[in-house]
Amino acid sequence: MSIASASRTAPPFEPTLVRRRVAGTAFAGLAVAAISVLLLALALLLYDVLSRGLPWLDADFLSGVPSRRPERAGILPALVGSMQIAVIVGALAFPVGIAAAIYMSEYSPDGRLSRILRTNISNLSGVPSVIYGIFGLALFVRLAGLGFTLLAGALTLTLLILPVVIIASIEAMKAVPDSQREGAFALGATRWQMVRRAVLPAAAPGIMTGIILAMARAIGETAPLVLVGAFTFVTFLPDPFQGGYTALPIQVYQWAQRPQADFQSISAAAIIVVLALMLVLNGLALVIRARLSRNIQW
Amino acid sequence: MSAIIAPSRSLALSRRRPLTERAAEALLRVAAGVGVLTTFGIVAVLAVETFGFFREVNPIDFFTGTVWSASIKPYAWGILPLAVGTLLVAAIALVVAIPFGLLSAILLAEYASPRVRDVVKPVLETIAGIPTIVLGFFALYFLAPNVLQPLLGRDVIGTFSALSGGLVVGLLVTPLIASISEDALRAVPRGMREGAYAMGATRFEVVRSVVVPAALSGIMASIILAMSRAIGETMAVVLAVGTNPQLTLDPTESIQTMTAFIVQISLGDTSQGSIQFKALFAVAAVLFTMTLALNLLSNRIVSRFRTGYG
Numbered sequence: 001m002s003i004a005s006a007s008r009t010a011p012p013f014e015p016t017l018v019r020r021r022v023a024g025t026a027f028a029g030l031a032v033a034a035i036s037v038l039l040l041a042l043a044l045l046l047y048d049v050l051s052r053g054l055p056w057l058d059a060d061f062l063s064g065v066p067s068r069r070p071e072r073a074g075i076l077p078a079l080v081g082s083m084q085i086a087v088i089v090g091a092l093a094f095p096v097g098i099a100a101a102i103y104m105s106e107y108s109p110d111g112r113l114s115r116i117l118r119t120n121i122s123n124l125s126g127v128p129s130v131i132y133g134i135f136g137l138a139l140f141v142r143l144a145g146l147g148f149t150l151l152a153g154a155l156t157l158t159l160l161i162l163p164v165v166i167i168a169s170i171e172a173m174k175a176v177p178d179s180q181r182e183g184a185f186a187l188g189a190t191r192w193q194m195v196r197r198a199v200l201p202a203a204a205p206g207i208m209t210g211i212i213l214a215m216a217r218a219i220g221e222t223a224p225l226v227l228v229g230a231f232t233f234v235t236f237l238p239d240p241f242q243g244g245y246t247a248l249p250i251q252v253y254q255w256a257q258r259p260q261a262d263f264q265s266i267s268a269a270a271i272i273v274v275l276a277l278m279l280v281l282n283g284l285a286l287v288i289r290a291r292l293s294r295n296i297q298w
Numbered sequence: 299m300s301a302i303i304a305p306s307r308s309l310a311l312s313r314r315r316p317l318t319e320r321a322a323e324a325l326l327r328v329a330a331g332v333g334v335l336t337t338f339g340i341v342a343v344l345a346v347e348t349f350g351f352f353r354e355v356n357p358i359d360f361f362t363g364t365v366w367s368a369s370i371k372p373y374a375w376g377i378l379p380l381a382v383g384t385l386l387v388a389a390i391a392l393v394v395a396i397p398f399g400l401l402s403a404i405l406l407a408e409y410a411s412p413r414v415r416d417v418v419k420p421v422l423e424t425i426a427g428i429p430t431i432v433l434g435f436f437a438l439y440f441l442a443p444n445v446l447q448p449l450l451g452r453d454v455i456g457t458f459s460a461l462s463g464g465l466v467v468g469l470l471v472t473p474l475i476a477s478i479s480e481d482a483l484r485a486v487p488r489g490m491r492e493g494a495y496a497m498g499a500t501r502f503e504v505v506r507s508v509v510v511p512a513a514l515s516g517i518m519a520s521i522i523l524a525m526s527r528a529i530g531e532t533m534a535v536v537l538a539v540g541t542n543p544q545l546t547l548d549p550t551e552s553i554q555t556m557t558a559f560i561v562q563i564s565l566g567d568t569s570q571g572s573i574q575f576k577a578l579f580a581v582a583a584v585l586f587t588m589t590l591a592l593n594l595l596s597n598r599i600v601s602r603f604r605t606g607y608g
Contacts, residue, residue, distance in 0.1 A: 024502030028409055034401035035418065041469055042425055048440045049432070099329030107326055119597070121333050126523070126593035127586065128530025130557050131340060133564075134582045138343040142570065159336055166333065190315070192322040220429030223532035223557070227564045249431045249533075256435050256537060264439055271432050278427070 049275075053268030061269060065235040066251070070262035075270050077234045078251040081150060082219050082277065084240055085247060088154035089161060089218045094211055096158075097165030098200075101207075104166070105173040106195050125163035132160040133227030141228055148229025150238045150245040156224050161214040168210025172203040205292040212285040216278045222249040248274045344586055347579030354573055360580065366543040366554075368563060368574055375577060377584060379543040383460065383553035384585075387535055388528035390464025390549055391471055395524055398468075399475025400517065406476070407483035408505050426473040434537030437466040442538070450550065458540030458552040466534050471524040478523065482516020483509055519599040526592035530585065532557040556585045 064074020104121075108114040136156025146152040176199050184194035200207075225231075230250045238245035248270060255267035352360070355375045363376015402422060406415050442462045446455050455461065486509050494504045510517070540552035541562055554562070559581055568574045 020500050020503065024500045027502045027505075028405075031401040031405040031409065034398045035405055035422075038398055038402065038425070038469070038472060039418075039421060042421070044440065045428070045432070045436045048436065052439075096329050096332055099326045100332060103323075103326035103330040107323060108330070117330055117333065120337055122597060123590060123593055124333055124336060126526055126589060127340065128532065128557065128589055130530065130532045130560050131344075131582055131586050131589075134560070134579065135336075135340045135343055137564070138347070138579075139339060162336070163333065190319050192319050195322075216427070220427075220431075222429065222431045223536075223561060226561050231565055249429050252429075252431050252435065253533065253537070256431075256438065267435060271429075271435060274429055274432070278429075282427075 049268045049271050052265050053270070053272045056265050056269040057272055061266070062273070066233060066246075066254075067235075070255075070260065070266050073255075073266055075248065075251055075273060077237055078246045078248045078270070079273065081230070081234075081238045081245045082248040082274075084150055084238060085154045085157060086215045086219050086281075088151070088240065089158050090211060090215045092155070092158045093162055093165045093214060097162055097211065097214075098169055098207060100162075101166045101169030101173060102195055102199075105170045106199060107191070121163045121166050125167060128223075129160055129221055130223040130227065132156055133224030135159070136224060136228045147242075148232075148244065149242055150230075150240040153225050153228045153230055153245065153247070154240070156228050157218045157221055160221065160224060161218050164214045164217065165211055168214070169203070169207045172206025172210065173199055175206065176202045205289045208288045208292060209285045212281050212288065216281040216285075219247075219277055219281070220249055220274060222253055225250055226253070248277070340586070344579055344583040347576050348583040351573070351576035351580040354576070355580075364545050366559075368559065368577055369566065373573065377556075377581065379545040380554060380556045380559055380581065381584065382545055382547070383539070383543065384529055384555040384557070386460050386547060386549065386553065387464045387467055387531075387539065387555055388525055390461060391468035391528040391531075392521065392525055394465060394468030395472040395475050395528075396521060399472045399520070399524070400479055402472070402476040403479035403483060403517075404505055404510070407480045408501070408509065422473050422476060425469060426477075428470075429533075430470060430531060431533040431537070433466040433470055433534040437462045437534065437538035441465060455550040456540075456552055458538065458542070459550050460539055460553045461549040463535045463538035463555075464549065466538060467528050467531050470531065470534060471527050474527060475517075475520045475524045478520035479513070479517045482513040482520070485516065486512045515599050515602055519596045522592050522596040522599070526589045526596070529592070530557065530589045532561060536561050556581050560585075 061074050062079065063076050064072065065077055066075070067073040104114060104117050108117065133156060136152060136159070140146045140152040140155050141148060144152075146155075180198045180202060181194055184198040189197065225247055230245055230247050231254070232244040232246060234244050234246040236243075252267050252270045252274065255263045255270065258264070258267075360375050360377055362378065363374060364378050365374040365376050366379045367374040406419060410418065438457065442455070442457050442459065446459070446462055490508055490512060491504050494508045499507070535555050536558045539555060539558060541554055541558065542552040543554040543559065544551065546553065560578055563574055563578050566574075568578070
């Protein structure tokens with residue numbers, strides 16, 4: 001759209017300044033009201049969860065196992081399960097995501113192939129998470145024969161967050177000025193040496209932030225895990241390679257479905273634990289970002 | 299940028315590059331291929347099982363049937379109740395998210411001081427980061443009993459309703475619309491605003507008649523993307539809307555969406571090869587096609603608007 005057509009479609013300016021100013025103020029007021037409602041909704045959500053869950057959140061809850069009696073139930077198996085999932089997802093998505101991003105940002109020449117790769121990644125990032133769950137069910141649980149194990153769940157979530165990691169890493173590498181690359185080439189570096197010595201160190205803060213935020217997202221994901229079998233009553237600590245497992249958001253879901261009010265309360269307590277874990281990861285991302293970017297100057 | 303540094307075969311001094319170089323590139327290429335394989339894998343898995351489903355259920359009955367009964371005999375496999383339920387929730391979500399998202403975007407891009415924006419924007423984005431199961435919990439145990447039922451009456455709206463699900467999904471996708479639209483508004487060149495001011499327009503008139511029309515394609519893209527997210531949203535909807543697949547447009551009714559069906563059926567004891575198991579994939583295939591089409595459309599619009607102003 002051009003300037004000309006924008007002004008052609010626009011109504012003529014109101015001749016009375018007072019009315020025009022009132023309209024402007026009313027609009028600004030409306031916008032402030034809208035954003036206030038959103039912030040209020042967020043505050044209400046947090047208040048509701050905290051007021052229900054906090055009284056139930058104690059050492060016994062964190063170290064106990066699920067029980068049919070809410071006052072004795074705990075979330076240790078779910079907490080350990082979520083942490084194991086986060087570590088496996090991070091460990092897998094880290095090398096694969098960065099490698100794919102390096103190829104797409106530094107190796108693949110601008111052409112049809114790179115356009116296909118980029119379109120594909122952006123489409124994958126828009127696929128609903130429940131579809132990844134179905135894919136994981138068919139590929140990891142059935143075809144690869146992993147069964148309903150924590151490893152199958154972690155692999156499914158890895159595929160889910162890989163596009164996020166790749167997009168964040170590409171953005172971080174794009175932000176590295178070309179002068180850095182040209183400088184490395186001028187000194188006789190090969191392409192791989194250029195990537196390893198010039199691009200990666202400079203892009204590290206952005207890449208690390210992207211990976212940690214993706215891990216936080218993996219911790220909060222529920223739907224894919226339901227499909228790959230995390231929905232079981234687990235009173236033991238999970239072994240990644242065999243047997244049932246559960247994760248924090250799954251535990252939230254199970255308890256939230258029970259009609260008794262006490263189960264709703266421990267569901268809220270489990271929500272607080274999930275949110276706290278995500279908050280810790282977000283904080284970690286901030287710290288790492290600050291640390292790594294201290295050495296970068298250009 | 300990459301014109302200068304694109305790999306150029308002709309400039310290489312020797313044809314044979316060192317082993318590490320070739321190994322590195324090969325490994326990187328494999329990693330980049332994982333995404334493509336995932337796409338093919340998803341399409342293949344959905345296609346194979348859906349094909350198996352259609353050998354037992356007539357596709358015409360599937361796409362036009364108005365009754366869905368997957369666990370109670372006699373089974374009925376008409377997807378319309380699930381599809382309409384999904385679209386109903388997405389429509390309610392957009393009715394909430396479009397005004398709230400756009401007003402937030404305009405406020406942040408055009409009115410707010412940098413200090414206010416630095417505080418408000420991360421807080422808004424927090425909403426998008428909340429696990430969606432938490433929003434489902436909020437819908438079921440706060441929104442429905444404490445807001446909707448007192449407001450509309452207990453006999454009008456129950457614990458489960460499309461309305462309460464749609465409202466929390468709307469809350470969930472509002473930051474998406476706000477964030478992408480804000481980028482689009484900011485991409486409008488300053489000169490266009492200044493030109494309008496120079497002609498005596500007030501700030502609101504500049505926003506309404508110049509900035510928003512110029513950013514319209516980006517705004518449209520954000521809305522389509524939000525719709526795709528709303529259609530694919532699962533856990534918030536599972537808890538909020540219930541498990542009652544009925545063909546209705548009444549937002550106070552309990553319904554079931556496609557995503558909620560997928561979760562419900564996979565919780566039960568569904569053996570591989572059963573008709574329910576295949577129905578899972580058929581519904582997922584419909585869901586995948588709908589979201590993919592919306593995402594492609596959104597990408598197309600975005601790539602157009604990126605080249606709009608140099």
